[in-house]
Amino acid sequence: MSFLDVKDLKIHFPTDDGLVKSVDGLSFGVERGKTLGIVGESGSGKSVTSLGVLGLHKGGRAKLSGEIWLDGEELISASAEHVRGLRGKKMAMIFQDPLSSMHPFYTVGHQIIEAYRIHHKVTKQVARKHAIDMLGRVGIPEPARRVDSYPHEFSGGMRQRAMIAMALSCDPELLIADEPTTALDVTVQAQILDLMVDLQREFNSALIIITHDLGVVAQVSDDILVMYGGKCVEYGSADDIFYRPEHPYTWGLLGSMPRLDREPTERLLPIKGSPPSLINVPPGCAFHPRCPYAERTDGKADTEVPDLAETEGGHLVRCHMSRTERRTLWETEIKPVLETQ
Amino acid sequence: MSETELLLSVRNMEKHFPVTKGLLKRQVGAVKAVDGISFDVFKGETLGLVGESGCGKSTTGRLVTRLLEPTAGKVVFEGQDITHMSQGRLRPLRRDMQMIFQDPYSSLNPRHTVGAIVGAPFRIQGVKTEHGVKKAVQDILELVGLNPEHYNRYPHEFSGGQRQRIGIARTLALKPKLIIADEPVSALDVSIQAQVVNLLEDLQNELDLTYVVIAHDLSVVRHISDRVAVMYLGKIVEVADRKRLYNSPMHPYTNALLSAVPVPDPKVRKERERIRLAGDVPSPLNPPPACRFHTRCWKAQEICRTVEPPLEELASGHQVACHFPENAPEVAKETPEAT
Ligand SMILES: Nc1ncnc2c1ncn2[C@@H]1O[C@H](COP(=O)(O)OP(=O)(O)OP(=O)(O)O)[C@@H](O)[C@H]1O
Ligand SMILES: Nc1ncnc2c1ncn2[C@@H]1O[C@H](COP(=O)(O)OP(=O)(O)OP(=O)(O)O)[C@@H](O)[C@H]1O
Ligand code: SF4
Ligand code: SF4
Ligand SMILES: [Mg+2]
Ligand SMILES: [Mg+2]
Numbered sequence: 001m002s003f004l005d006v007k008d009l010k011i012h013f014p015t016d017d018g019l020v021k022s023v024d025g026l027s028f029g030v031e032r033g034k035t036l037g038i039v040g041e042s043g044s045g046k047s048v049t050s051l052g053v054l055g056l057h058k059g060g061r062a063k064l065s066g067e068i069w070l071d072g073e074e075l076i077s078a079s080a081e082h083v084r085g086l087r088g089k090k091m092a093m094i095f096q097d098p099l100s101s102m103h104p105f106y107t108v109g110h111q112i113i114e115a116y117r118i119h120h121k122v123t124k125q126v127a128r129k130h131a132i133d134m135l136g137r138v139g140i141p142e143p144a145r146r147v148d149s150y151p152h153e154f155s156g157g158m159r160q161r162a163m164i165a166m167a168l169s170c171d172p173e174l175l176i177a178d179e180p181t182t183a184l185d186v187t188v189q190a191q192i193l194d195l196m197v198d199l200q201r202e203f204n205s206a207l208i209i210i211t212h213d214l215g216v217v218a219q220v221s222d223d224i225l226v227m228y229g230g231k232c233v234e235y236g237s238a239d240d241i242f243y244r245p246e247h248p249y250t251w252g253l254l255g256s257m258p259r260l261d262r263e264p265t266e267r268l269l270p271i272k273g274s275p276p277s278l279i280n281v282p283p284g285c286a287f288h289p290r291c292p293y294a295e296r297t298d299g300k301a302d303t304e305v306p307d308l309a310e311t312e313g314g315h316l317v318r319c320h321m322s323r324t325e326r327r328t329l330w331e332t333e334i335k336p337v338l339e340t341q
Numbered sequence: 342m343s344e345t346e347l348l349l350s351v352r353n354m355e356k357h358f359p360v361t362k363g364l365l366k367r368q369v370g371a372v373k374a375v376d377g378i379s380f381d382v383f384k385g386e387t388l389g390l391v392g393e394s395g396c397g398k399s400t401t402g403r404l405v406t407r408l409l410e411p412t413a414g415k416v417v418f419e420g421q422d423i424t425h426m427s428q429g430r431l432r433p434l435r436r437d438m439q440m441i442f443q444d445p446y447s448s449l450n451p452r453h454t455v456g457a458i459v460g461a462p463f464r465i466q467g468v469k470t471e472h473g474v475k476k477a478v479q480d481i482l483e484l485v486g487l488n489p490e491h492y493n494r495y496p497h498e499f500s501g502g503q504r505q506r507i508g509i510a511r512t513l514a515l516k517p518k519l520i521i522a523d524e525p526v527s528a529l530d531v532s533i534q535a536q537v538v539n540l541l542e543d544l545q546n547e548l549d550l551t552y553v554v555i556a557h558d559l560s561v562v563r564h565i566s567d568r569v570a571v572m573y574l575g576k577i578v579e580v581a582d583r584k585r586l587y588n589s590p591m592h593p594y595t596n597a598l599l600s601a602v603p604v605p606d607p608k609v610r611k612e613r614e615r616i617r618l619a620g621d622v623p624s625p626l627n628p629p630p631a632c633r634f635h636t637r638c639w640k641a642q643e644i645c646r647t648v649e650p651p652l653e654e655l656a657s658g659h660q661v662a663c664h665f666p667e668n669a670p671e672v673a674k675e676t677p678e679a680t
Binding site: 041042139141155156157158185186187188189190191193194212213214215216217218219220221238239242243252253254255256257258259260261264267268269270271272274275 | 393394500501502503530531532533534535536538539542557559560561563564583587597598599600601602603604605606607609610615617618620621622
């Protein structure tokens with residue numbers, strides 16, 4: 001069993017319009033010292049998944065099922081109280097929106113100090129010194145002075161760094177970063193990614209990075225999970241996903257993206273249509289209304305949900321096409337076009 | 342594409358937003374959002390405008406389309422100086438210059454049907470159509486890949502990508518000559534971004550449009566632009582055709598920007614050397630003197646803090662504002678001396 005092991009996780013929200021199946025049978029694992037990248041379109045269930053792992057749906061209207069094992073302990077059946085106690089030291093999260101997750105009325109330093117003292121029986125002075133140290137490490141200039149600033153006095157990049165300092169202040173064993181750099185400029189994004197990777201190495205923690213930016217996942221991930229409509233459609237090593245992808249949605253993502261590292265093509269290859277509704281998820285393969293190969297699957301595309309099946313050595317794909325057919329398509333039709341990009 | 346005919350020309354344009362304090366609104370300073378920029382746009386081309394958040398890209402777009410009054414400088418469109426033209430005289434020109442906005446959600450009135458939104462420019466400008474406004478609107482909807490039957494639907498019934506198409510349809514209604522697109526795809530999912538990028542390219546070919554595309558995503562800008570201008574803190578620091586700018590950037594800031602873009606190839610992370618910039622972009626309220634990039638530039642010397650480098654053409658069609666440019670042709674630039 002991995003350090004974090006998620007099995008058949010379902011997170012459904014009852015709403016007036018119907019049941020929203022935000023996460024629908026997701027399984028994945030991360031080891032200490034490793035990084036898992038999660039990619040997928042807006043609304044595919046990435047944030048809901050991470051909030052679920054942190055136990056932040058407890059007490060809400062979400063219906064959870066499945067298993068979340070963290071260091072040998074199951075969290076879905078654990079009490080809200082118990083899971084709260086694990087947050088900070090055992091696991092921590094960097095949220096998509098740093099402003100909404102920092103308290104506007106308290107100084108940045110105060111918030112780091114309080115978080116630290118929940119798990120460490122130390123004096124305020126010691127905790128303050130630790131907070132200044134953390135702010136310095138995440139690249140906040142003059143940390144001894146800035147520790148007394150309020151969140152709104154920081155620029156977007158500084159707030160994101162302060163969030164990271166807060167999340168890392170207790171050396172969490174599992175860190176989930178939800179779009180940690182999306183709101184940031186590229187030069188700041190590069191600094192923050194370097195920083196997270198450095199700190200992860202130092203503390204040997206397990207890291208999950210959620211993003212829609214394939215460039216970011218390629219730079220930091222050991223393994224990658226591709227989500228579509230609340231389900232995993234492809235899972236594999238970074239090399240599997242970038243050099244031998246087998247799912248048509250993953251091909252679509254790769255083709256949609258202009259790349260700086262290749263000669264520009266005349267045309268991008270977008271995925272037609274738009275992301276699915278999670279209330280009326282298309283029957284069968286959720287991707288079939290947008291999939292150019294839907295008619296190759298003997299009428300199963302819109303009637304049977306394909307299994308997530310192993311294609312080779314830990315590389316999993318959810319598609320009715322046969323392994324041979326997918327590989328042939330990739331080698332003969334997709335890869336040659338992408339490579340001229 | 343003919344790159345010879347000038348459509349738009351901007352000279353020494355400035356926009357300073359006053360910062361006021363207290364009840365009496367005493368001016369205590371100014372945000373130098375755009376601080377003396379010059380550039381040209383030629384007929385049929387796409388000029389990309391890139392730079393980090395707050396560097397003045399949107400302000401530039403709004404100045405060019407006269408949605409904002411410049412503090413100083415000159416905007417010439419098709420040979421006419423429009424810098425201080427009255428709104429009345431500007432009106433016919435507004436048809437020729439249209440803006441596409443970043444946010445496909447808030448830029449469409451939720452209470453109006455698609456037909457009303459796309460048809461509004463015809464009514465406002467009092468344009469005569471051969472087979473009526475409805476037919477004209479439906480033709481445009483078809484052109485941007487929407488169904489003409491969407492005429493009576495409301496924006497909330499559409500996805501982000503479709504809403505952006507509605508926004509584009511609206512700007513096309515009056516057959517503009519110049520379209521300023523401010524972050525036209527950044528609010529969209531990657532797969533949808535590609536649809537909109539392709540659409541913009543198709544429309545350009547079909548309707549002979551000229552674009553200024555404002556974006557912070559360097560990959561998208563490279564994909565659609567013929568030439569690219571890089572902004573930093575209210576200044577243009579480099580302009581070149583796409584190939585030169587991406588293959589042999591001269592300004593240190595452009596080099597840093599390009600090297601920071603994450604490349605979607607796991608092998609590259611091990612090989613690639615990245616320029617690590619220190620700190621964030623300084624505030625435009627109090628920009629560093631002389632070269633504004635000197636607080637973060639690894640090549641900065643004394644002269645960079647005292648003498649502002651002018652935007653100069655160092656190679657054919659390649660302008661740079663830097664005392665110590667990278668990739669510069671040998672003889673073009675002598676080592677400057679501080680005096
Ligand atoms: N509390 C809730 N009640 C009902 N539906 C919800 C709730 N929270 C999330 N959802 C729905 O669950 C789906 C997945 O949302 P989630 O935030 O996980 O998407 P995401 O993959 O993180 O997208 P993004 O890339 O935009 O952040 C969405 O359709 C969202 O509307
Ligand atoms: N109406 C205004 N009043 C005062 N300051 C303004 C106003 N509009 C813009 N600014 C300031 O001018 C600077 C440039 O803003 P602008 O919106 O042009 O940047 P941008 O390059 O488009 O950034 P982004 O990539 O974040 O959209 C910013 O510092 C901004 O805060
Ligand atoms: S199962 Fe069918 S519709 Fe789904 S991705 Fe595979 S080929 Fe496409
Ligand atoms: S002028 Fe000096 S500080 Fe400015 S970019 Fe060039 S080398 Fe760097
Ligand atoms: Mg999210
Ligand atoms: Mg802007």
